[in-house]
Amino acid sequence: MYHFNSFQELFDVIPKEKMGYATNEIPDPACMEKFYSKENQEKYGALGIEFQQCFDILPDKST
Numbered sequence: 176m177y178h179f180n181s182f183q184e185l186f187d188v189i190p191k192e193k194m195g196y197a198t199n200e201i202p203d204p205a206c207m208e209k210f211y212s213k214e215n216q217e218k219y220g221a222l223g224i225e226f227q228q229c230f231d232i233l234p235d236k237s238t
Contacts, residue, residue, distance in 0.1 A: 177223035181216045182207040185223050193225065 179185040182204040186194075191202045211221070 177225070179221045179223065181213075182211070182221045185221050189223055194223075 177185065177189065179188070186202050186204040191200065192198065194202065196202050207221070
C-alpha cells in the first residue's frame, strides 16, 4: 500500500503499467477526481494498493 498527498503525486511515482495503462497511453490523474475530489485528496491523501498473485486459481490444463 502506498500513501501519497495526491493522485498527481501517485501518478508521478508509480509506473503507469502497474496501474493498468499500456505503454503508449498517457495517464491523466485528473480522471480520478470523478471518484475522489481534490478536497478529499488534500484532506486524506491518495492511496495506491498493489496486488500480487500468490497462486494460480485455475488448474493447469497443459497436462
